Amino acid sequence: GENVEQHPSTLSVQEGDSAVIKCTYSDSASNYFPWYKQELGKRPQLIIDIRSNVGEKKDQRIAVTLNKTAKHFSLHITETQPEDSAVYFCAPFQAGTALIFGKGTTLSVSS
Amino acid sequence: GAVVSQHPSWVICKSGTSVKIECRSLDFQATTMFWYRQFPKQSLMLMATSNEGSKATYEQGVEKDKFLINHASLTLSTLTVTSAHPEDSSFYICSARGLSGSYNEQFFGPGTRLTVL
Secondary structure: OOOEEEEOOEEEEEOOOOEEEEEEEOOOOOOEEEEEEEOOOOOOEEEEEEEOOOOEEEEOOEEEEEEOOOOEEEEEEOOOOHHHOEEEEEOOEOOOOOOOOOOOEEEEEEO | OOOEEEEOOEEEEOOOOOEEEEEEEOOOOOOEEEEEEEOOOOOOEEEEEEEOOOOOEEOOOOOOOOEEEEEEEOOEEEEEEOOOOHHHOEEEEEEEEOOEOOEOOEEEOOOEEEEEO
């Protein structure tokens, strides 16, 4: 099965700085690579994802990069804002199977 | 579109009783539903996968006789925690997957907070 490692577990930045979270996976069959944001007591929300045939995808301040050879993908948040404070999870999976979540990264953005 | 609801949003019960949680896909047909459990400050752990009309597939370490899952229709799955104990207190989240083009996105319910006294 999929073994997912996520680093760092906590990340504190100043407002306006960039934040990068890395996810390493083991299953070479994984072909979808989403990132979720979860606020306290709420459901996880898909914020960006990438498919295995693409190396990078950007959506405003958020980007995801994929290195399929090395089996890792990263979430990049630029110009961080206090409302970006949350727990972020990666969840690589193969189409047709369940999401297996990483342990999460708690991002704190201070103003 | 792609809305998933859960009921109840929170429940408190006494030790030894059973609790049923409902997960509904409101505007699409869910071919597969998933149940996750999340303890405080931890990740979401997959408990089981269910396909409509079939028996659920449980993850290793999840007791199928304790966590009964029924997926009788394409819009409803239920999780029953039988003989609940305080260690079952957790946040239970379901997700549903239909088919959207070639991408099988999972849509999450809002979660159910279970507290067992």
